[in-house]
Amino acid sequence: MNTPMDIASLPAWRKAYSGDGRLLLEDALPSRDPFKLFDFWFREMAARKDELTFEEINAVSVSTVSAEGRPSSRMVLLKSYDDAGFTFYTNYDSRKGTQLAGNPNAAMLFYWPKFHRQVRVEGVVEKVSFEQAEAYWNSRPVASRIGGKASAQSTVIPDRAHLERRKAELEQLVAEEGASAASKPKTWGGLLLRPRYFEFWQGQSDRLHDRICFSTDRPDAGSADFIHSADRPDWHMFRLAP
Numbered sequence: 001m002n003t004p005m006d007i008a009s010l011p012a013w014r015k016a017y018s019g020d021g022r023l024l025l026e027d028a029l030p031s032r033d034p035f036k037l038f039d040f041w042f043r044e045m046a047a048r049k050d051e052l053t054f055e056e057i058n059a060v061s062v063s064t065v066s067a068e069g070r071p072s073s074r075m076v077l078l079k080s081y082d083d084a085g086f087t088f089y090t091n092y093d094s095r096k097g098t099q100l101a102g103n104p105n106a107a108m109l110f111y112w113p114k115f116h117r118q119v120r121v122e123g124v125v126e127k128v129s130f131e132q133a134e135a136y137w138n139s140r141p142v143a144s145r146i147g148g149k150a151s152a153q154s155t156v157i158p159d160r161a162h163l164e165r166r167k168a169e170l171e172q173l174v175a176e177e178g179a180s181a182a183s184k185p186k187t188w189g190g191l192l193l194r195p196r197y198f199e200f201w202q203g204q205s206d207r208l209h210d211r212i213c214f215s216t217d218r219p220d221a222g223s224a225d226f227i228h229s230a231d232r233p234d235w236h237m238f239r240l241a242p
């Protein structure tokens with residue numbers, strides 16, 4: 001790159017925050033249970049999906065840490081969430097999978113620009129049951145199953161033709177033996193992030209953004225007066241300066 005890209009000098013493409021009166025005030029939260037609050041936000045987003053700037057509101061960044069303590073991030077598609085946590089599907093032998101096997105701590109980051117919202121979720125990841133992974137695998141279109149099976153995710157491969165050969169072999173096998181030939185690979189499955197920390201961030205036009213957090217760890221004693229109890233046992237609610 002000969003000329004550095006100075007993004008600040010480009011015409012602003014970011015529209016001014018409309019605000020829309022979406023202040024996040026402790027006393028006006030739909031719930032002080034972070035799981036319920038996430039559900040409230042997610043459903044609000046889903047209901048107004050057509051207005052959003054990108055359609056995959058369930059696309060989420062997942063960050064993991066290597067054995068050397070080096071962080072890495074990638075997007076995945078969130079497939080479900082409930083009171084236990086947040087589930088996505090992947091290859092356990094991938095880079096993220098091996099990093100999580102060594103260090104199960106992970107962070108998820110949702111960003112919904114049209115609503116000026118981000119949600120940070122941090123916690124510990126575990127594998128979902130074989131039965132759950134298989135049920136989800138079998139619910140996917142055969143073409144996706146073939147694609148998933150054709151790729152030893154995160155391994156170095158010689159070229160694209162390598163993948164296409166593998167895909168053609170599997171397509172042939174499925175044509176001869178039926179969809180069962182595209183069975184779930186042993187190394188493919190679901191990962192459930194069990195949260196210990198949530199942060200709900202609501203952007204404001206005056207930059208006094210709202211940051212409402214929930215944690216199973218109590219923040220430091222100096223701020224004791226500002227810690228609220230959450231609508232969930234063992235969780236604390238507090239506000240961070242933006």
Ligand SMILES: Cc1cc2nc3c(=O)[nH]c(=O)nc-3n(C[C@H](O)[C@H](O)[C@H](O)COP(=O)(O)O)c2cc1C
Binds near residue numbers: 090095
């Ligand atoms: C929007 C989006 C959604 C994605 N969803 C998934 C997913 O659900 N599971 C997955 O394994 N990879 C998904 N990927 C690909 C990952 O970002 C990544 O390339 C892959 O998982 C390998 O990452 P790793 O080498 O760090 O393990 C997605 C990528 C994008 C851009």
